[in-house]
Amino acid sequence: MMIASVLELIFNGVAYGIVLFLIACGLSITMGLMGFTNLAHGSIVMFGGYLVVALMKGFGWPFLATIPAAFVVCALVGAGFERLLFRRLYSAGELNQVLLTIGLVFISVAIATYLWGAGQQPLQMPAYLNARLSLGLFEVSSYRLFLLLVGGAMTGLLALVFERSNLGAQVRAAVDNRQMAMSCGINVDRLFTLVFAVGCGIAGTGGALSVNLLGLDPSFPLRYLVFILIVVTVGGSGSIWGTLIAALLLGICDVFSKYYVPEAGAFTIFALAAVILFWHPQGLFGRAAT
């Protein structure tokens, strides 16, 4: 009984961590590569979620089909924003980036309210994602298991692309030394757009996958801004593994503290973040500032 309950907690914590990872990791990549502080990242996540709802309700798409669609559309939107707007601000300093993207968050909140209303979006998961599955010792919800699998697969895929492919090597080279990367013939401008698009695509996918766990309404980007920032900075921006480990750590700690010390409420996650950042100002896997 004890073991089962601990295992179930770990399972829930991992699933929650995966959700945090999915909504934050796109930002980690773009922040690490371009040093661009994009607080509007949550808006893209939200947009991914709305896209799922719109496609399912408006066009009767199956849930699974909406996930790649969310990736593609959000990636295109992200690419557009990068080309039109963000590119002009790469050298404008962090504060201006923060201000601009906060402005965009406000705009996105208003647009979402206009298009989809202020309320929570109902989203009916297909039956197979609403079931309970037995994993021997304990039962889990099929949705969380699905999250775990898809999230895990995405992490693996990302890691594979980032660590093994030529594109990933190009990205890492540009993070390491932008000038030298250009002098290896890498079209860094295009790479930035591409990476930004991928980051937004992941955000959109994260939105699509997390609607069922996090809910969806126009204030989503503001509500989850703090969580996203904490995951990215604790993990160390630019590091996929760092972001994953931070997300899992925070997810599991949150779940355990809520179970064993529910009085602690939201204290645990914030205090943990503060302590980690105090000892590792660059995050768990961040590079030291040069």
Place this chain on the structure above:
Amino acid sequence: MTSKRVLLHIESLCAGYGESIIIEDIGFSLAAGSSLALLGRNGVGKSTLFRTLLGHARQRSGVIRFNDRDISGTTPYARVWQGLGWVPQERLMFPSLTVAEHLAIADRKGAWTLDRVYGLFPRLKERQRNLGGQLSGGEQQMLAIARALMTNPTLLLLDEPLEGLAPIVVKEVGDCIRRLVEEEGQAIILVEQRVKFALRLTEAALVLDRGRVAYSGSSNDLLNNARLLDDLIGLRSGSNLQGQRSGGEVRREPDGITAGGQS
């Protein structure tokens, strides 16, 4: 044999970083397939000239024609596609990339393939799974050269490739460069403190002083004119530790706009 085509033509070039001006009014031409030694005391602007050619420094005025095309104002990567390769003085390894990845990201179609590059530097093949930061100084230098070769440059800019290497390694890397020039016919511009090595390897020489051209002519002439060499490069000037400057430290010209790169 007809006179060779002009590969690189520079005219009244003026450049620097930010507000500073480091090279003033430089002009020279380089024929296709030939090689040039770029000499001068520390801090006269040799690395800055390279960085200007590559689009990393700020070009104030003047013309850079490469392959009959004005490349001033183009992006650094477009210049690589045009055929400019760079072996930077600081080597600029990518710490999070393996040796193989260093070569892969730079790979462009052309005569230089991975196999040929590994043929030239067998040591790199042995270490292809190591990260850039884990290499010894000599290996880093080989990788820097190999990486530049993978872009299949028509002109390779070598910035002090022998600096800070152990004597045995100097010989090894030096031989590679020699083979590159003499056997493969690679056109290079070589900045090197080992003046004699540089002059023997190249056909033409250009000496800079305070951001301007102080000598432009045949390498051989310069090599055989000890007096001129002394005057221009100060090989024997200043101290009674003659010639030691060539083996001593070389100032690092920081990238970016820090004023440290000013001459």
Place this chain on the structure above:
Amino acid sequence: MTMVALRSLEPVRLLAERSRWRAAEFVFWSFVVASYFLFPGYLVLISQILIAGLFALSLDLLLGFGGMPSLGHAAFFGLGAYTAGLLGQMGWGEPISGLLLSGIVAGVFGLVCSLFLSRLRTTAFLMVTLTLGLLLREFANRWSGLTGGDDGLSDIALWPLFGVFRFGLSGHTAFWYGLCVTFIVFLLVRRLVHSPVGLALEAMRENERRAVALGISPRLMVIAIFTLSSAIAGLAGALLTQTTSFVALEVLSFERSAGVLIMLVLGGVGTLYGALVGAAVYLVARDVLSALDPVYWYFWLGLIIVMVVLFANDGLVGLSQRLQARAVRRWEAA
């Protein structure tokens, strides 16, 4: 005139030039005073702008001069607000002593925090201050016996200012009280900025390594400036309590921390006036837009912010300085 005389005059002139009162500054403060007569129906709004401006000023000291971005500055604002509120509730309603005491409490808490924060910079500083603010808010929510939790603190009996001027609905007292406190603090901050300490702060922001080599201890500077900034934020919080006779959990919220940062960056960082201008523009825009379009005013506010970043990335004060310089050049050319 002899060389000696020239030599002794020039350096002093240079230093005096730095802290000279400029015409635009007189115009600015005259306008603030004149707004009492120009906009009599908006005195409460103006007093709240002054309070937000004071709060933003405290952040400017920290960010603009000390180079330390905080996303949890509401912690100190809120601490000041709660101190003033609790004093009032406990029966001590004298405004000025309450104000000062609130500033001191926030300052002391700032001092304690700065002992930990002094080893952090940039993003880590930002994030740790953020979590600090969140933790304090959680704490206040939990300790509802003292703070009233979500209900907030009411029943704050505030005595009339100097025993004469009541804090009424129309906001006359709030206006003058807020203006005086803000102006006095502004003068002190302006003085500080133009003192050797201010120079040391700027030096540290510009290049910490070099500042250390001059013998400036970054740890001491961070502690000093953070404490001062916290105390000023506490004063602003106390002002809000005193002029509204109410304290809510919201004074500690992340939204308030983020809002003040937006105001400051909007107005221009490191200019002192940017804090006041940013607060005015942000609050007026919010007030006007939310009256015009109560549901979608967020959109227009966001649009204004985006436009300011795109066309005036050194803030509104920077923009006006550039326009002024351009006008002067034109005028001189003509």
Place this chain on the structure above:
Amino acid sequence: MIKSFAIAVVSAGVLLQSAAIAEQAPLRIGLVYCFSGPFALAGAQVDAAINLFMKRHGDVVAGRKVEIVRRDTTGPAPDVARRLAGELVTREKVDILTGIDFTPNAMAIAAVSTEAKIPVFSMNAGSSAFLPKAPYGARFSFSVPQQAVPLASWAASSGIKSVYSLVADYSPGLDGEKAFQTEFKRAGGQIVGSVRVPLNNPDFGSYLQRIKEAKPDAVFVFLPSGGGDLPVLFLKAFNEAGLSASGVKIIGTGETDEVSIDALGDAALGMVTASHYSAAHESELNKAFVRDFEASTGGKQRVSFAAVAAYDTMAAIYKLAEAQNGRLDPEKTVELLKGLKLDSPRGPIEIDGSRDIVQTIYIRRVERRNGRLENIEFSSVPNVPATEAR
């Protein structure tokens, strides 16, 4: 019939008194409410209800043209609320303040009302602290204990022996927790566990695991209603954790209101809540109200308790102004308020001596009717006072 007659009379009055109107200043109603952000849904309800009322009853009362001056509090921001209320009083010269959303805002506005001696009518909950601070205030919505106590009584009397309580960690949540637990224990039930969750709480997994291990008959929840995210997240997690399958019931109060219920989806089916209003309330008055409301919003909005409270508040204002010849004298208004009875779409309501509302509380169950989710009333407790009678 009576209504249309009333409209006719009012219209006639308008025609007759048109000359007088020109001289008489309009009756200005200051509406301070949250129209933007996460709780904008309630703002839209209030807006629509007021429009509906004025369409039905005209915009003139006792010869004075009625004007609504709207202000957005932008969320829980008492300094803003206080300023807006103050400006409405001093600059816009309103005769009455109404709206009133979050508790801190309510407290700040109460202070303005007290100082300016202007009546303030609350259209939304506000905690129990509001009325004592507002001598010219009245409440037309409900109080948390008003709903939680009847719910506890019903639960205890319908075979629920043990309850786990889960409330949001803010003052209405704590009010609800206290009221429910006290009454439930008094009635012989057992509270097997109690937890307060943060307002920004994405994951309920661990709480539900605790609940599962406590094996209660039911879970009492109090989470922010009116379009917040917590009820949706809770219900999803509840089903995911397999609690609904194992037969644990959910009982609550406003979580299933009509603006939230569609987002809750089928997960809400069978949930039992206690509230003062359901759009499915069986009365002619309510049917007409729901029909007109939905027609006036083009079918985009369902009517919820926020709309009814706004509608009733308007009705009270009209009635009180008429009784005072178009004026709203603070003392007189308070006098008239006591014992004021209205026939509301929710049923009969009355304002008692403490200026608080006395109304019927209905126990409802979520069911699907005519293709949409409704709160179907199956039991009721009449004349429940808002303040707990001790």
Place this chain on the structure above:
Amino acid sequence: MTDPVLFTQGLCKSFGALRVTNNLDLRIEAGARHALIGPNGAGKSTLVNLLTGVLKPSSGRVWLNGEDITRLPAAERVWKGLSRTFQVSTIFPRLTAFEAVVLAVCRRERLLRNPSRLLSGCKPQAEEAWDFLGRFGLTGVADRQMGELAYGQQRLTEIVLALAARPKVLLLDEPAAGVPAQDSEALFSAIENLPRDVAVLFIEHDMELVFRFAEKITVLVAGESFREGVPAEIASDPDVRRVYLGDEDDE
């Protein structure tokens, strides 16, 4: 022999397994003109960082003026009389040269403890700063932001900043690096005219500068003091020659 004003005892610094400074005993006499040379990777930068307090030694001690300063933070070492310049010009880009020097003087006079003092009231300090700038021929650019100064002027300003603290020991880290030829004479004469009561330790690879000013030279190799002596000894030492050069021209 006089007492050394700055000396180290068995100073060691390791980064992981790599020992960069190895059991180093360095003595700087009062008023010395002491040069520190050595090939790449000899550990010169690390030594500077250990002396100035940027790095903490793995073991060993640093004494300044008879006082153990091993544990003192960097800023406090400046108060005790140890000033430095940086290898790559390190300035305050948006402060004017004058402001920076005034700040240095004010810090020395402990005016930073008195926030009520306005800058315009710091007349003597301003004049002293002006004098300092004048000695280095910088009054003409005193009111320009340091970021706009020519590189040579920046380097001179750096020396002024270090001197304004009235140090007992001045540590010059490659003062001539990157200075263009036409400016180097001004720099050289500035170094030549440094007050005699200040001990100067300079790390340099420009042999012209080293042999022009140094009265004593320490050759650092692999983190150890390899040779120490007057310039003539060092110049004629074949071991130094071999080690320092690393190799002769290969042909």
